[in-house]
Amino acid sequence: MIEMIQVSHRFVIGKKGRERVVPVLHDIDLHVEKGEIVAIVGRSGSGKSTLLNLMSGYIHPTSGTIRVAGQAVTGLSEGDWANFRLAHLGFMFQSFQLIPSMTAFENAELPLVLKGIDVAERKKRVMALLHQVGVAEYAGHYPGELSGGQQQRVSVARALMLNPPIVLADEPTGSLDSDNERQLLALIRELNRELGITFVLITHDEQVAATAHRTIALKDGYLLNAPRKGETHSYEIQ
Amino acid sequence: MKKNKTRLFMTVLATAMGCAFLIVLASVGFGLQKSIVDKVVGDRLVTAIDVYGIASEDGVDRQIDEKGIAYLRSVDRVKAVTYRNNVRQTIRSTVDGVAVTPGKVINVDFAAETAAGFGLSAGRLPQADDEVVIGYYSRMPAEGFKPGDEPPSAEEWLGKTMSMEASQFETDGTERKKSFSVKIVGIAAKPSREWQLDNSTYVGNAAMGNIESFTGTQWGEQRIAPDKENPEGYEPPGLQDPRQYSEIQVIAEGARHVKEIAEQIRGQGYFVHSVADELDQINLVFLIMKIGLVFVGTIAVLIASIGIYNTMTMAVTERAQDIGIMKAIGAHPSAIRRIFLLESAMIGVLGAIIGTAVAYVISMAVNAGLPLIIEGFMDEKVPQDFRFSFIPGYLAALSSLISLAVALLSGSRPARRATRIDVLRALRRDL
Numbered sequence: 001m002i003e004m005i006q007v008s009h010r011f012v013i014g015k016k017g018r019e020r021v022v023p024v025l026h027d028i029d030l031h032v033e034k035g036e037i038v039a040i041v042g043r044s045g046s047g048k049s050t051l052l053n054l055m056s057g058y059i060h061p062t063s064g065t066i067r068v069a070g071q072a073v074t075g076l077s078e079g080d081w082a083n084f085r086l087a088h089l090g091f092m093f094q095s096f097q098l099i100p101s102m103t104a105f106e107n108a109e110l111p112l113v114l115k116g117i118d119v120a121e122r123k124k125r126v127m128a129l130l131h132q133v134g135v136a137e138y139a140g141h142y143p144g145e146l147s148g149g150q151q152q153r154v155s156v157a158r159a160l161m162l163n164p165p166i167v168l169a170d171e172p173t174g175s176l177d178s179d180n181e182r183q184l185l186a187l188i189r190e191l192n193r194e195l196g197i198t199f200v201l202i203t204h205d206e207q208v209a210a211t212a213h214r215t216i217a218l219k220d221g222y223l224l225n226a227p228r229k230g231e232t233h234s235y236e237i238q
Numbered sequence: 239m240k241k242n243k244t245r246l247f248m249t250v251l252a253t254a255m256g257c258a259f260l261i262v263l264a265s266v267g268f269g270l271q272k273s274i275v276d277k278v279v280g281d282r283l284v285t286a287i288d289v290y291g292i293a294s295e296d297g298v299d300r301q302i303d304e305k306g307i308a309y310l311r312s313v314d315r316v317k318a319v320t321y322r323n324n325v326r327q328t329i330r331s332t333v334d335g336v337a338v339t340p341g342k343v344i345n346v347d348f349a350a351e352t353a354a355g356f357g358l359s360a361g362r363l364p365q366a367d368d369e370v371v372i373g374y375y376s377r378m379p380a381e382g383f384k385p386g387d388e389p390p391s392a393e394e395w396l397g398k399t400m401s402m403e404a405s406q407f408e409t410d411g412t413e414r415k416k417s418f419s420v421k422i423v424g425i426a427a428k429p430s431r432e433w434q435l436d437n438s439t440y441v442g443n444a445a446m447g448n449i450e451s452f453t454g455t456q457w458g459e460q461r462i463a464p465d466k467e468n469p470e471g472y473e474p475p476g477l478q479d480p481r482q483y484s485e486i487q488v489i490a491e492g493a494r495h496v497k498e499i500a501e502q503i504r505g506q507g508y509f510v511h512s513v514a515d516e517l518d519q520i521n522l523v524f525l526i527m528k529i530g531l532v533f534v535g536t537i538a539v540l541i542a543s544i545g546i547y548n549t550m551t552m553a554v555t556e557r558a559q560d561i562g563i564m565k566a567i568g569a570h571p572s573a574i575r576r577i578f579l580l581e582s583a584m585i586g587v588l589g590a591i592i593g594t595a596v597a598y599v600i601s602m603a604v605n606a607g608l609p610l611i612i613e614g615f616m617d618e619k620v621p622q623d624f625r626f627s628f629i630p631g632y633l634a635a636l637s638s639l640i641s642l643a644v645a646l647l648s649g650s651r652p653a654r655r656a657t658r659i660d661v662l663r664a665l666r667r668d669l
Contacts, residue, residue, distance in 0.1 A: 058566070058661045079570055086568030097665060099560045114569050158567065 001166060001198045002032035002055055007064030009050055024050045025221045028064070034165070037192050037199040039212035046218040048202050052170055055200065056089065057081035069165055086114055090159030090197075094171035096151040098143040098158075104130065104150075105139040108157040115162060129157040133187065149180030156187065166198045167191075173208055185211045242552075246585070249549040253589025254596060256542035257641040260535030261597035261629055262604075264637070267531045269605075269628035271524035275517060276430075276623065284493050284513050285317070286354070287500050289486040293507040301482035306508075310488050313502055315495040318353035322346055322485035325449060326459035326474070330403045331439060333395050333422070339378045341437030343402070345446040345457070354489040356440075357427030360393045364423055367444030370400065371424035373436035392425045402439070406453045411464035416452045420445055430623070450477060532636070539641055543648040546585055550578060550652035554659075561656050562664020571657035578656050582649020583642060590638035597634070601627040 007030075010023040025047045032038050042048045053059045054066060057073060066074050069088045076084060091097075098107045105126055112122040130136040133153040135146075143151050152172065159167050172188075173181040189211060191197050201208055209215045217224040289310065292302060302310075310319045325343035332338060348356075348364050356363055359374055377392040400422050405415045420441070429436050441449075449458040459474035488503065488510075490496045496514040503510050554561070561574055604627045609620040 053662065056566070079572065082565065082568050082570040082573075084568075085566075086570075089568070091567055093566075093665065097563045097566065099563055101560070110564065111567055114564070114567070114573060 001034045001036070001069060002030070002200065003065075003067040004028050004030040004051075004054070005065045005067075007054060007061045007066060009047075009054060009059065009062050023221060025054075025061075028223050030216065030223065032198060032200060034198055035192065035196045036214070037188065037201065037212045039201045039203055039209040039215045040218060041204055041209050041215055042218035043204070045220075047221040048218050049170060051218065052168055052200065052202050056091065056168055057085060086111060086162065088164055088166060090162075090164040090167040092152070092155055092159050092167060092169035092172040094174035096143070096148075096155045096175070098151055098154060100143050103140050103142055104135060104146065104154045107143070107154055108161060110158060111161040125161065126157070129160060130154070133157045147180075148175050148177070149183065152176060152180065152184055153187075156184070160191065160197075163195075164197070166200070168200050170202045171204075172201060173203070173205055181205075181207065242556075245549055245552070249545045249585055250588045250592065252542040252545040253539070253585055253641060253645065254592035256539035257590050257593025257637055258596040258600065259538040260532065260640065261594060261633060261637045262600050262627065263535040263538075264528055264531045264633055265597065265601050265627040265629045267524060267528040268630055268633060269601075269625040271520070271528070272628045273621075273624045274524075275520060277621070284517060285490045285496060287488040287490065287496060287503065287510050287512040289488060289503065290509040290511065292509070301484050302486055302508075303480055303482060307483055307486070309506070310486070310503065310508075313488070313499055315491045315499055316488055317491045318350040318489045320347060320350045320354050320487045320489065321483040323446075323457050323483060325404075325441075325446070326455075326457045327404065327453075329439070329449075331400050333398050333400050337380075338372065338400065338439070339376050339437040341373060341376065341439065343439045343441060343449075343458075345443065346440050348440075348442045350489075354487070358424045359427045361396045361422075361424035364442050366421075367442065368420050369423045369442070370420045370445065371426055371440040372400070372422055373426050373438045373440075374428045375435040375437045376425075376439070378435070378437065395422050396425065398422055400439075402449075404449050404452055404458060405460065406455075407461040407463055409461075413463075414452075418445065418448055418452075456481060532640075535637070536640055536644075539644045542589070542641075543644045546582055546645050546648035547652065549585070550582055550649045551655070553581065554578065554652045554656045557656075558659050559664050561659045562661050565659065565661045566665060574657045574659075575653045578653035579646060579649050582645045582653070585649075586642040586645025587638075589645065590641040593641065594634045594638060597637075598629060601629050 007025060007028040008023070009025040010021050012019050012021055014020045028051065030051075040048045040051060050059070054061055055068060057076065061074065064074075065072060068084070071084070071088075073081070073084060085091075098104075099110070102110075108130055109122050109126045112125060117125070127136060127139065130139055133156050135150050135153045135157070138146055138150055138154075143154070146154065152175070159169075169188075173184055176184060185208060188199055188201075192199055199212075201212060203209055289302065292306060307319055307321070310316065323345040325345065328340065329343045330337070330340070346356075352363050356371075358371070361371070364370060372392060372395070374392065375389050377395065378389045383389065398421070399419050402418045402420060403415055404418065405413055407413050426436055426438075426440065446458070450456065453459065455461070455474040455476060456479060461474060462468045462472060488499060490499050493514055496512050497518075500510050500512050500515070561569075564574065565571075605625055608626050609624070612618050612620055
């Protein structure tokens with residue numbers, strides 16, 4: 001489902017004339033199978049968020065090839081990436097990233113609006129998903145009026161609104177208490193089992209990592225292990 | 239936009255003021271043009287060419303004979319040739335025993351008048367031989383009527399029979415009288431000038447023929463009364479004498495043909511004049527003036543555009559995070575651009591609607607108030623029907639279009655900036 005071949009990435013920082021190159025990822029080879037839940041773990045600065053950003057198309061690799069859902073995405077333009085994201089990817093963020101001036105309903109509805117779905121169909125689909133994730137009664141509330149757990153559920157609804165085959169989640173439980181974390185992980189497992197959605201989770205939480213079918217560890221931009229689906233975990237969170 | 243309503247309101251207000259200024263400024267050009275053109279044109283048609291006479295060996299013949307009329311009708315692109323021949327005696331007319339206001343009886347060719355567009359205020363043009371049209375002021379009270387007063391409506395006489403009494407002096411000096419019954423089927427249009435009181439009766443060729451048969455003279459001319467002096471022994475032209483027509487107008491098929499027809503007729507020795515000749519020059523001057531005024535007015539809209547640009551730039555800055563989130567989940571750059579362009583367009587449309595409404599109010603106030611101020615303070619009288627400001631529909635449409643275009647132009651750069659917002663920086667709230 002996701003394939004990275006010899007992917008490297010480095011940032012150029014500093015002012016013009018005094019630029020400094022900071023290598024972040026080195027020769028990453030990674031395969032995520034369809035229907036997998038994969039956790040990417042590592043210390044802060046290990047490059048795990050950069051890895052997810054490369055899969056999301058927010059940044060582009062310095063070298064190497066990335067294929068997502070069978071399509072080579074390395075050379076896509078910004079517009080093509082936008083269309084690709086809308087069609088194939090769902091996103092969950094640590095800080096939920098809901099638009100504060102929009103209600104829960106409007107936030108969840110956003111992908112449908114961007115896709116050009118008509119109003120009646122949007123209303124039906126949004127309410128069904130908000131109901132499924134357990135926040136239908138808060139549809140008219142603004143993010144500021146919701147708890148962290150409720151906000152993350154709205155963001156899950158938004159991520160799943162267009163039935164994407166892949167959901168990329170950056171520290172999805174990072175802002176949740178243990179109860180909400182447990183409920184969210186249960187929801188992820190359920191969605192994976194019932195809908196076959198592939199999840200890539202960035203985390204440094206053991207409980208989240210334990211939810212995954214396999215765990216990939218990064219250290220200083222190098223992949224320590226990338227066991228295939230079914231192989232045993234062999235990592236250590238540092 | 240919802241966040242800062244005051245800023246939005248002020249931006250829309252600035253746009254509305256710019257648009258209103260543009261319309262009001264240009265409307266002065268349109269108003270002056272309309273007033274001056276109306277004065278020049280009067281009741282005449284812009285497609286009409288007046289034929290005053292024809293060159294002859296001893297100068298100018300003021301009247302045209304039947305051959306001349308036939309020639310004028312034969313000219314290409316001529317829609318109709320009208321004439322107006324006065325019945326040359328005073329006809330006394332009554333309706334239900336009530337005297338019709340004394341006025342001229344005019345013979346017209348109703349078939350030609352139909353093509354030329356004879357103006358009626360009520361009823362229709364005659365179709366039968368005994369049908370006539372009377373003037374708008376044919377039912378004035380015998381005394382106490384002042385120009386500007388509205389006369390009793392002549393419409394009540396529509397369909398009624400009018401008795402027209404003609405008279406003739408026989409060669410032996412005795413006076414004969416005869417009444418003709420005609421049916422009133424139309425009331426002529428109200429003259430545009432307050433001082434014009436149309437109390438004529440318009441009769442067709444058949445009714446004219448009846449009068450002529452009775453008088454035995456052309457145009458029903460009365461012989462000189464026996465008690466009046468007639469040293470030269472003048473005898474009115476008889477029915478067999480060559481017929482002369484007066485007040486001839488050639489009506490062109492369209493205003494653009496007026497010039498070529500006038501040239502052609504002039505080439506045959508006719509003395510002609512058309513309003514279109516004067517209008518060409520006047521309209522050119524006013525066209526230049528109006529373009530200048532629209533240009534100056536557009537500067538006001540451009541100044542308002544600075545406000546729109548500022549508002550949209552602030553909107554993009556304030557919503558950078560929201561834009562980042564939208565881009566992160568798959569918003570196409572064109573969708574982001576469209577959102578901001580729509581918002582600028584909304585400012586432009588709202589500004590144009592409010593500005594146009596305000597401009598109409600100002601225009602009405604100026605037209606109503608300025609004559610009073612001029613009369614009050616400068617002791618000058620403003621001509622009747624003079625308009626300082628006139629807003630044709632297309633001026634309002636053009637100004638709205640300019641406001642909308644300027645709004646879109648002002649919003650295009652901020653909209654483009656919005657598409658370039660970096661997703662990661664926005665998600666980190668780093669903008």
